[in-house]
Every structure is written in C-alpha cells, then in structure tokens.
Amino acid sequence: xxxxxxxxxxxxxxxxxxxxxxxxxxxxxxxxxxxxxxxxxxxxxxxxxxxxxxxxxxxxxxxxxxxxxxxxxxxxxxxxxxxxxxxxxxxxxxxxxxxxxxxxxxxxxxxxxxxxxxxxxxxxxxxxxxxxxxxxxxxxxxxxxxxxxxxxxxxxxxxxxxxxxxxxxxxxxxxxxxxxxxxxxxxxxxxxxxxxxxxxxxxxxxxxxxxxxxxxxxxxxxxxxxxxxxxxxxxxxxxxxxxxxxxxxxxxxxxxxxxxxxxxxxxxxxxxxxxxxxxxxxxxxxx
Amino acid sequence: xxxxxxxxxxxxxxxxxxxxxxxxxxxxxxxxxxxxxxxxxxxxxxxxxxxxxxxxxxxxxxxxxxxxxxxxxxxxxxxxxxxxxxxxxxxxxxxxxxxxxxxxxxxxxxxxxxxxxxxxxxxxxxxxxxxxxxxxxxxxxxxxxxxxxxxxxxxxxxxxxxxxxxxxxxxxxxxxxxxxxxxxxxxxxxxxxxxxxxxxxxxxxxxxxxxxxxxxxxxxxxxxxxxxxxxxxxxxxxxxxxxxxxxxxxxxxxxxxxxxxxxxxxxxxxxxxxxxxxxxxxxxxxx
Numbered sequence: 420x421x422x423x424x425x426x427x428x429x430x431x432x433x434x435x436x437x438x439x440x441x442x443x444x445x446x447x448x449x450x451x452x453x454x455x456x457x458x459x460x461x462x463x464x465x466x467x468x469x470x471x472x473x474x475x476x477x478x479x480x481x482x483x484x485x486x487x488x489x490x491x492x493x494x495x496x497x498x499x500x501x502x503x504x505x506x507x508x509x510x511x512x513x514x515x516x517x518x519x520x521x522x523x524x525x526x527x528x529x530x531x532x533x534x535x536x537x538x539x540x541x542x543x544x545x546x547x548x549x550x551x552x553x554x555x556x557x558x559x560x561x562x563x564x565x566x567x568x569x570x571x572x573x574x575x576x577x578x579x580x581x582x583x584x585x586x587x588x589x590x591x592x593x594x595x596x597x598x599x600x601x602x603x604x605x606x607x608x609x610x611x612x613x614x615x616x617x618x619x620x621x622x623x624x625x626x627x628x629x630x631x632x633x634x635x636x637x638x639x640x641x642x643x644x645x646x647x648x649x650x651x652x653x654x655x656x657x658x659x660x661x662x663x664x665x666x667x668x669x670x671x672x673x674x675x676x677x678x679x680x681x682x683x684x685x686x687x688x689x690x691x692x693x694x695x696x697x698x699x700x701x702x703x704x705x706x
Numbered sequence: 707x708x709x710x711x712x713x714x715x716x717x718x719x720x721x722x723x724x725x726x727x728x729x730x731x732x733x734x735x736x737x738x739x740x741x742x743x744x745x746x747x748x749x750x751x752x753x754x755x756x757x758x759x760x761x762x763x764x765x766x767x768x769x770x771x772x773x774x775x776x777x778x779x780x781x782x783x784x785x786x787x788x789x790x791x792x793x794x795x796x797x798x799x800x801x802x803x804x805x806x807x808x809x810x811x812x813x814x815x816x817x818x819x820x821x822x823x824x825x826x827x828x829x830x831x832x833x834x835x836x837x838x839x840x841x842x843x844x845x846x847x848x849x850x851x852x853x854x855x856x857x858x859x860x861x862x863x864x865x866x867x868x869x870x871x872x873x874x875x876x877x878x879x880x881x882x883x884x885x886x887x888x889x890x891x892x893x894x895x896x897x898x899x900x901x902x903x904x905x906x907x908x909x910x911x912x913x914x915x916x917x918x919x920x921x922x923x924x925x926x927x928x929x930x931x932x933x934x935x936x937x938x939x940x941x942x943x944x945x946x947x948x949x950x951x952x953x954x955x956x957x958x959x960x961x962x963x964x965x966x967x968x969x970x971x972x973x974x975x976x977x978x979x980x981x982x983x984x985x986x987x988x989x990x991x992x993x
Contacts, residue, residue, distance in 0.1 A: 536845025558823025
C-alpha cells in the first residue's frame with residue numbers, strides 16, 4: 420500500500436508540473452489539493468483489482484492518479500462555503516480558505532478536466548478501447564448518476580431530514596460508492612477480467628463502499644467522543660447510518676457487509692488475501 | 707446555422723434525459739443551464755470545420771453538443787457569487803439564483819463529466835482513436851492551460867489592474883480562444899484534415915477567437931451607450947480591449963484580425979464561404 424501511495428504521489432507531481440501556460444497560482448491550488456494528501460484509498464483499490472491479473476505498474480499508477488484527481492477535486496468543491504463550508508481538510512486549511520473561493524472552484528474544474536485528459540492520452544500502456552472505457556466509466560462514476568448526484572441528495576437530505584435507511588443507502592451508493600466501485604472495476608478491466616468476474620467484483624465493491632461510509636460515520640462519532648472534534652455530522656443535522664441505526668447496529672452491519680462482499684468473491688473464485696485485507700482495513704481503520 | 711442549432715438542442719435534450727439514478731433537481735438545473743440557451747456558436751464552428759471534408763451529421767452534432775456542455779458549465783460557474791456574481795444570464799436568472807449555489811456548483815461539475823463521457827462513448831460514428839483525440843483536446847482546451855486558466859488570469863486582472871495588451875491577448879487566448887479554437891479543430895479532425903491544414907486553421911481560429919472577444923468588449927460598451935445596461939466590464943474594473951485601446955482602435959483591430967485569419971486560410975487553400983461568413987458574423991454581430 421505504501422508503494423502504491425508513493426507511485427501516486429510521484430505521478431500526480433508529474434501530471435501537475437509547471438508549464439508556460441498554466442497560471443502559477445491556479446497550479447499551486449491544484450497541487451495543494453492533490454499532493455501529500457489522504458490515504459490514496461481509491462488508487463489502492465485500482466491496485467487490488469489489477470492484482471487479479473498481470474498488469475504493468477505504469478497503468479495502475481495512471482488510472483489511480485486520474486481517479487485521485489477526481490476525488491481531490493470533489494473534496495475541494497464539497498468544502499466550499501455553499502456546500503459543507505469546511506475550514507479544514509486533512510488538518511490543513513481547505514483550498515478556498517487558503518486560496519480564495521474563486522480559485523478553489525477553478526482548481527476543482529481544472530482537476531476534473533485533467534483527470535479525463537490523462538486517462539485518454541496515449542502516453543501510458545493501455546490500448547485505445549480500454550482508455551475509452553475508462554473515460555466513460557470515470558465520467559459516469561463522477562457525474563450526475565454518481566458522485567455529483569450523491570452529493571446533491573446529501574445536500575437535500577441535510578435540509579429535509581426525511582431519509583429512510585433505503586434512501587440513505589442509495590445516497591451513499593452514489594456519493595462515495597460509485598467512485599469506489601469504479602476504482603476496483605478499473606483495476607479489474609486493466610487485468611482483462613471477464614463480465615462475470617466484473618459483476619462479482621461489483622457486489623463486493625458495493626458492500627465495501629457502504630462499509631467505508633458506515634465506518635466514516637462511526638469515526639465521526641468516536642472522534643467526537645474523544646473530544647477532538649464535536650460530531651460534525653450531527654452538528655450539520657445530517658442523517659448518517661449511525662444516527663439512523665445507532666452505533667451497535669451500525670457496527671453489526673459492517674460485519675454483515677464483509678460477509679456479503681466475501682461470498683460474492685468466493686462464488687466467482689476471486690477471493691484474494693489482498694481483497695480480504697482491504698475490507699478489514701476499511702472496517703477497522705481509525706482515520 | 708439554424709439547422710445546427712436545432713440538432714444541438716435535440717442532442718442536448720436527449721443527453722440530458724431523466725433516468726432512475728440522477729436526482730431530478732440536479733437534472734433540472736443541468737437542463738436549465740444548457741437548453742434553449744445561446745447562439746450555439748461553438749457547435750457552428752465544429753460544423754464549419756467539418757464542412758472542409760465529408761462528415762456525417764451525427765458526428766458533428768455529438769462533438770458540438772459535448773463542447774456546448776463544457777461551455778454551459780463554464781457559464782454556470784463563472785456566474786457564481788465568488789466569480790462574476792451575475793444575477794442574469796441570457797435574460798433569465800442565473801443557475802445559482804434559480805436553484806441555489808450548491809446546486810449550481812454540482813450541476814456544472816456534472817456537465818463537465820458528462821461532456822467527456824459522451825465524447826468517449828461508442829454510440830456515435832467516430833472511430834476509437836479519434837474519440838480519444840477529442841477527449842484529450844477538450845480536456846486541454848477546458849483545463850488549467852485553457853479556459854480555467856484564462857478565467858483565473860481574468861480574476862487576477864480584476865484585482866490587480868496591471869495588464870498590458872500582450873497580457874490581455876494571452877488571457878483571452880486561454881479564456882475564450884482555447885475552446886473556440888478546439889471547436890474548429892475538432893470539426894477539421896472529423897473531416898480528416900492533415901497537420902498542415904490544422905495549423906492554418908489554428909491561425910484562423912486564433913484570430914477569430916480574439917475578434918470574438920473584442921466584439922464582446924465593444925458590445926458591452928455599445929449596449930451601455932444605448933442605456934440598456936451600464937458597461938459591466940468597466941463597472942467590474944476589468945480591463946478589456948476597449949478600455950485598453952479605445953473603441954476606434956479596437957474596431958480597426960477587428961479588420962486586421964479578419965485579414966490575418968483569411969490569409970492563413972488562403973495560403974492553405976481552405977478559404978470557404980462558410981469560414982468567411984463566420985468571421986463576418988463574429989465581427990458584425992449585435993448580441
């Protein structure tokens with residue numbers, strides 16, 4: 420995992436190199452949003468999917484970096500005053516606090532465009548049809564029927580507060596699940612897996628994505644309990660799996676989801692140590 | 707031109723059809739931003755480039771619609787309070803006035819993703835390598851070294867007010883010129899033009915893009931003179947070609963640019979009536 424993260428850091432640094440035409444302050448904001456940031460969870464999923472076959476490291480790194488560009492742009496926009504109004508991100512001032520709101524909006528937009536450009540470009544090993552599939556998949560996962568759609572449902576839920584458990588599952592499936600699922604799928608496509616294998620991975624990824632979100636909701640509460648930060652979700656009036664089900668039932672749900680994901684992999688004979696460890700990491704993580 | 711606009715309207719309506727997964731309010735904002743909107747100038751450029759060869763109508767329409775999705779998303783984000791803070795767009799309330807700021811940000815983001823997805827998809831006639839070239843080209847034209855970069859320079863110039871003519875040319879080349887140039891180039895790529903022809907078209911497109919902007923600046927002043935609206939550029943303290951050169955010199959520059967563009971086309975034997983009329987339209991238009 421550390422090697423994947425280092426590869427991604429190097430690739431993002433290279434993809435975000437200074438040029439004559441990019442305004443320096445815009446590039447600085449884009450680099451601030453993407454470099455030395457986060458767990459690189461999505462690129463690790465690309466790696467785990469690719470590890471089901473034989474895939475060159477350059478391809479894993481390129482696809483992971485493109486997805487990370489999208490993930491980072493979405494955090495920049497989610498943090499804006501009109502959205503979650505977050506002053507801090509990963510312990511540093513959020514992009515709009517550091518560079519101003521207009522620059523944050525533009526940096527996000529430019530990262531979104533760059534993600535698609537670097538997937539489509541011919542300067543990495545994947546063949547043309549595969550690069551196209553990945554652009555289509557990333558566009559869908561990040562668009563109105565994926566990440567952006569989920570964030571929209573989330574914003575509507577904060578004001579309406581009428582979400583059922585089913586609606587919350589649907590919200591999270593779009594908001595975080597779509598990009599998480601695409602990350603694993605993209606790796607598996609690099610590995611050349613067939614349609615049946617991709618379907619089994621989708622079931623696993625769906626369970627993993629929900630588990631990721633439930634663990635996030637639990638962490639918000641636990642961090643609140645240790646006093647480092649008051650439960651931000653509750654403060655924002657946001658319905659989470661924890662506020663909906665209570666913490667014990669939410670923890671039980673994590674175990675159920677792990678079993679669901681694992682049996683889908685077993686049925687398709689795709690159960691690797693790496694995919695097992697990944698689920699454990701997601702439901703045990705403390706940050 | 708009316709036929710191109712009608713084709714684009716129909717294609718955008720189709721690309722923005724309701725589905726089970728897209729939240730209705732998000733889709734509504736995306737449709738509000740894109741439908742029954744504007745002159746469809748960029749799709750007309752795609753058509754003019756494609757008319758240099760034999761290109762099927764479906765391809766011209768798909769590429770024009772993808773570029774229009776990007777153009778419309780950029781207007782949604784440019785109008786935001788943190789950017790130009792525009793209450794009206796084409797005589798209607800801007801997207802954030804109509805739907806709220808968060809929805810406007812998300813609608814723009816989702817349109818950006820959709821543009822790339824529909825270019826990459828296999829449901830229109832272009833071959834895979836061409837679709838990839840177009841995704842790369844659109845990503846570049848819209849990204850940090852194109853449209854987003856130009857908007858960044860524009861924001862910096864509004865506060866600093868120290869722009870030389872050369873800097874203003876560079877700003878506009880990125881802000882509006884990159885996407886205008888790409889529109890014409892994309893059409894020419896559909897037509898299978900060779901590298902020498904593409905270079906000549908780039909010179910023409912560069913002149914056209916600058917002329918488009920200078921005409922915009924003159925219109926801002928003229929509309930101001932007729933009292934419909936006080937010169938918004940001057941009100942925002944923004945340096946334009948008109949505030950920099952004065953209106954008579956700006957008008958003379960339009961004629962020079964037309965000659966430059968035309969001689970590049972002549973040297974490459976690409977001077978069509980359509981490309982001539984297009985330049986006349988750009989420098990004579992009254993809206």
